Amino acid sequence: MELIMAIVIGILFMAAVYLILSRSILKIIIGTGLLSHGAHLLILTMGGLGGIAPPVLADGVTDYADPLPQALILTAIVISFGVTAFILVLAYRTYAEHKTDNMNLMRGNDEHD
Amino acid sequence: MEFVLLIFLPILAAFFVPLLFKKIKGIHTGWFVLLVPIALFIYYLGFVTTTLDGGTAVSELRWIPSLGISFVSYIDGLSLLFTLLITGIGALVVLYSIFYLDKNREKLNNFYVYLLIFMSAMLGVVQSENLISLYLFWELTSISSFLLIGYWNTRDRSRFGALKSMMITVFGGFMMLGGFILLGIMGDTYSIRELIAGSSALVGQDFFTLALVLILLGAFTKSAQFPFHIWLPDAMEAPTPVSAYLHSATMVKAGLYLVARFTPIFAVSEVWVWLVTGIGLLTLFWGSLFAVKQTDLKAILAFSTVSQLGLIMSLLGASAVAYHTDDALFKFAAFAAIFHLINHAVFKGSLFMVAGIIDHETGTRDIRKLGGLMSIMPVSFTVAFIGSMSMAGLPPFGGFLSKEMFLQSMLALQHFELFNFATWGIVLPVVAWVASVFTFIYSFYFVFKTFTGKQKEKPLPHTPHEAPFGMLISPVILASLVVAIFFIPNVVGKWLVKPAVVAIQPDLYTQPSDVAVHVLAWHGIRSEELWMTIALIIVGFIMYLTMHKWQKLYDIQPEYVSLNALYDAVMTFSEKGMNGLSRFYMTGLIRTYLLYMFAFIISITTATLFIKKAFVVDMNSFAPVSVYGMMIAIILVIAVGMVIFAKTRLSAIIALGAVGYSVALFFVIFKAPDLALTQLVIETVSVALFLLAFKHLPALSNHGETKRTKLVNAIIAAGVGITVALVALSAHSQKLIPSISQYYKDTVATEAGGGNIVNVILVDYRGFDTLFEIAVLSIAGMGVLAMIKLRLSRKENTDENK
Numbered sequence: 015m016e017l018i019m020a021i022v023i024g025i026l027f028m029a030a031v032y033l034i035l036s037r038s039i040l041k042i043i044i045g046t047g048l049l050s051h052g053a054h055l056l057i058l059t060m061g062g063l064g065g066i067a068p069p070v071l072a073d074g075v076t077d078y079a080d081p082l083p084q085a086l087i088l089t090a091i092v093i094s095f096g097v098t099a100f101i102l103v104l105a106y107r108t109y110a111e112h113k114t115d116n117m118n119l120m121r122g123n124d125e126h127d
Numbered sequence: 128m129e130f131v132l133l134i135f136l137p138i139l140a141a142f143f144v145p146l147l148f149k150k151i152k153g154i155h156t157g158w159f160v161l162l163v164p165i166a167l168f169i170y171y172l173g174f175v176t177t178t179l180d181g182g183t184a185v186s187e188l189r190w191i192p193s194l195g196i197s198f199v200s201y202i203d204g205l206s207l208l209f210t211l212l213i214t215g216i217g218a219l220v221v222l223y224s225i226f227y228l229d230k231n232r233e234k235l236n237n238f239y240v241y242l243l244i245f246m247s248a249m250l251g252v253v254q255s256e257n258l259i260s261l262y263l264f265w266e267l268t269s270i271s272s273f274l275l276i277g278y279w280n281t282r283d284r285s286r287f288g289a290l291k292s293m294m295i296t297v298f299g300g301f302m303m304l305g306g307f308i309l310l311g312i313m314g315d316t317y318s319i320r321e322l323i324a325g326s327s328a329l330v331g332q333d334f335f336t337l338a339l340v341l342i343l344l345g346a347f348t349k350s351a352q353f354p355f356h357i358w359l360p361d362a363m364e365a366p367t368p369v370s371a372y373l374h375s376a377t378m379v380k381a382g383l384y385l386v387a388r389f390t391p392i393f394a395v396s397e398v399w400v401w402l403v404t405g406i407g408l409l410t411l412f413w414g415s416l417f418a419v420k421q422t423d424l425k426a427i428l429a430f431s432t433v434s435q436l437g438l439i440m441s442l443l444g445a446s447a448v449a450y451h452t453d454d455a456l457f458k459f460a461a462f463a464a465i466f467h468l469i470n471h472a473v474f475k476g477s478l479f480m481v482a483g484i485i486d487h488e489t490g491t492r493d494i495r496k497l498g499g500l501m502s503i504m505p506v507s508f509t510v511a512f513i514g515s516m517s518m519a520g521l522p523p524f525g526g527f528l529s530k531e532m533f534l535q536s537m538l539a540l541q542h543f544e545l546f547n548f549a550t551w552g553i554v555l556p557v558v559a560w561v562a563s564v565f566t567f568i569y570s571f572y573f574v575f576k577t578f579t580g581k582q583k584e585k586p587l588p589h590t591p592h593e594a595p596f597g598m599l600i601s602p603v604i605l606a607s608l609v610v611a612i613f614f615i616p617n618v619v620g621k622w623l624v625k626p627a628v629v630a631i632q633p634d635l636y637t638q639p640s641d642v643a644v645h646v647l648a649w650h651g652i653r654s655e656e657l658w659m660t661i662a663l664i665i666v667g668f669i670m671y672l673t674m675h676k677w678q679k680l681y682d683i684q685p686e687y688v689s690l691n692a693l694y695d696a697v698m699t700f701s702e703k704g705m706n707g708l709s710r711f712y713m714t715g716l717i718r719t720y721l722l723y724m725f726a727f728i729i730s731i732t733t734a735t736l737f738i739k740k741a742f743v744v745d746m747n748s749f750a751p752v753s754v755y756g757m758m759i760a761i762i763l764v765i766a767v768g769m770v771i772f773a774k775t776r777l778s779a780i781i782a783l784g785a786v787g788y789s790v791a792l793f794f795v796i797f798k799a800p801d802l803a804l805t806q807l808v809i810e811t812v813s814v815a816l817f818l819l820a821f822k823h824l825p826a827l828s829n830h831g832e833t834k835r836t837k838l839v840n841a842i843i844a845a846g847v848g849i850t851v852a853l854v855a856l857s858a859h860s861q862k863l864i865p866s867i868s869q870y871y872k873d874t875v876a877t878e879a880g881g882g883n884i885v886n887v888i889l890v891d892y893r894g895f896d897t898l899f900e901i902a903v904l905s906i907a908g909m910g911v912l913a914m915i916k917l918r919l920s921r922k923e924n925t926d927e928n929k
Contacts (some may be wrong), residue, residue: 016749020855026846029767035840058474063750068798069884080868081884093679096907102820116830118507121715
């Protein structure tokens with residue numbers, strides 16, 4: 015299963031980087047969304063996909079899934095959500111100010127160096 | 128008293144200069160400053176009796192003892208000689224400057240502060256016994272020289288000259304620091320005396336030659352040796368007292384001092400002998416050749432200084448030969464070097480002062496506009512005549528004696544049978560002789576074109592008249608010394624030169640009286656050097672008379688193939704080149720920078736992975752493939768494809784939502800219920816947010832991306848994807864230590880009293896993470912609020928630069 019997960023994660027990263035390199039600010043935001051999904055799955059897969067039961071104590075179970083990566087991912091999900099919300103509003107304000115979502119036009123000029 | 132503190136006396140005095148300048152308007156500030164070098168000169172004279180018997184005096188001020196760095200003032204023959212030159216000529220120069228610089232028009236407070244800093248720095252250079260403090264003072268001379276050259280900072284040429292000298296001497300200073308540190312590493316001490324004592328252990332060490340070359344670079348740049356001499360003529364923009372003091376008598380001799388000081392360590396090396404002698408002779412020749420070309424009085428003197436420094440340098444190189452042979456012929460090169468060093472300081476100082484007087488009294492230094500000043504300025508003429516004739520090497524002046532000894536040393540070198548001197552040695556006296564001819568020519572050129580002949584028809588800026596008495600005191604004293612040295616060379620030799628020679632060659636002599644050199648004005652009719660001198664006088668005189676015919680030959684050399692042009696080209700090239708480079712890679716486009724980053728991530732990571740043989744896939748550790756897992760993976764990949772190829776915003780968002788929900792499903796099948804819950808909720812909220820925001824944003828667009836950029840993007844993206852997949856596989860296959868999670872599983876009920884291990888980790892074991900994750904969310908919320916609510920008007924919000 016880890017092999018398949020590695021491929022899936024690779025595809026997620028690939029798509030994310032491709033979108034981030036584009037000129038449209040929307041695609042860049044979508045790309046960051048895909049990137050965080052990829053990262054979350056990566057953490058989970060690295061912790062190992064073994065374990066029979068979810069990490070909630072139950073009678074007669076000894077082989078739980080690894081709880082630590084899950085805790086880490088939970089934190090990461092919340093943080094990436096906060097950041098995504100922020101950059102969405104940022105993009106909205108940028109568009110309102112500059113009337114464009116083309117990254118090539120948002121490069122400043124020599125006076126702003 | 129700890130006389131090491133006296134090094135800092137001038138700097139201490141410098142603090143009072145602005146006060147005196149501001150408060151006491153009636154008296155020229157220079158009179159107060161004059162007390163400092165005079166007091167120091169008199170104090171240091173007391174050491175002459177110590178060094179006469181080969182004795183030394185040491186005084187230490189600890190600075191950073193834990194690193195072995197301290198200020199150590201070490202007085203032996205060599206440093207005492209330099210100290211007396213610095214303080215003695217310093218006093219004369221200050222006296223001269225009192226009459227040269229007007230107390231109402233000039234910023235004397237700046238001038239004397241810089242000059243006093245320089246004096247301290249120079250005393251520090253020659254007395255320092257510790258490499259690091261020597262370097263400190265060395266750079267302080269560079270900085271104070273920079274300030275003094277740029278004293279008239281409203282003039283372009285002053286600033287140019289100051290910058291040029293700074294660049295070149297600081298370059299050399301850095302190289303020298305490198306050499307010092309290498310020496311410190313090899314000898315395990317920064318003390319020069321200890322290094323000299325243990326010099327035999329240094330030879331043959333790995334860094335020996337490197338340290339040698341680096342230290343020589345420092346000496347060559349400071350002493351204006353070829354090809355670093357180009358800063359000295361441009362430094363002539365400084366006020367004349369500065370040129371006389373720094374750029375003829377003291378600072379430019381710091382390099383010579385360094386070479387002399389390190390001779391006991393490096394003289395055993397062939398590289399040292401050849402480099403010092405060779406570069407010295409080349410500089411001698413080059414400087415004398417180009418001095419004749421100049422039309423500015425100070426430029427002639429600058430090239431002449433370069434040339435004479437080369438002469439002394441070559442003699443110091445020749446003195447190193449004495450370490451390899453017992454032949455008495457080679458022993459007096461060191462004596463000749465020191466003797467000429469004194470001579471040069473004396474006559475060059477007086478010549479600069481005369482050049483300053485001419486500039487001051489006629490308003491020009493252009494030799495083509497001058498002439499026939501002899502009857503108007505008889506005293507200046509006499510001083511200039513004495514100085515020039517000494518420079519040309521004619522009797523009865525000091526320069527004659529050193530010239531004879533110089534030729535004798537160069538002739539002796541061809542008999543030296545080591546390092547190929549037998550083959551190439553003949554070149555040395557020939558070059559020395561030709562250079563001496565040119566020295567003769569420019570000396571005559573300097574004095575006779577200025578003072579004899581007819582006055583030029585075009586009136587000079589000022590009506591020429593003799594300088595005021597005060598301005599003449601210093602040059603007259605120096606000129607008298609020039610004559611005095613000729614008649615009492617052996618007194619000078621006994622009191623000053625021989626102790627210095629012992630410092631340069633401590634292995635050969637135990638005390639100054641062992642130095643068996645007796646200076647003779649007359650070497651007998653059969654001596655080679657006498658005939659060389661006669662020949663050079665004849666040839667030089669003929670060439671001087673026919674000068675107007677061949678001086679034009681210099682014009683053949685175009686401006687753009689000179690060393691100055693090379694320096695300018697290097698400076699422009701580095702500035703333009705760096706500018707161009709920055710503009711090339713800093714496009715201002717975020718895509719470019721991301722491409723750099725991703726490309727480096729790919730190359731560094733994969734290279735490490737395969738070079739270090741870290742890529743291992745262990746199939747046995749993998750969990751079995753589940754059918755549901757396969758299905759979800761397929762759905763996720765399809766959704767990702769839809770995101771990429773979506774034509775409208777809505778389909779892109781829905782596809783992104785599909786990706787998020789498939790991730791949630793993955794969490795379900797990988798037994799992570801809390802994650803699945805959170806992911807479902809957050810994905811829903813995110814999609815809602817996207818929909819909300821995209822209403823205000825424009826439609827998806829490529830913004831004219833070409834196939835080419837898309838291809839590049841795709842390649843980089845594929846590279847990143849593959850890299851991450853490879854790292855994921857090999858990281859999973861090589862776990863070095865077991866997970867710490869077993870502890871959580873074992874203690875979650877007993878220690879924390881909970882059942883949901885993930886939640887207990889979040890709020891109990893690792894509660895801090897959660898605290899700051901909450902902080903992140905609140906900050907994001909406040910940021911969103913601020914961005915929407917807060918509107919600074921455009922006009923107030925403009926760039927601060929405007």
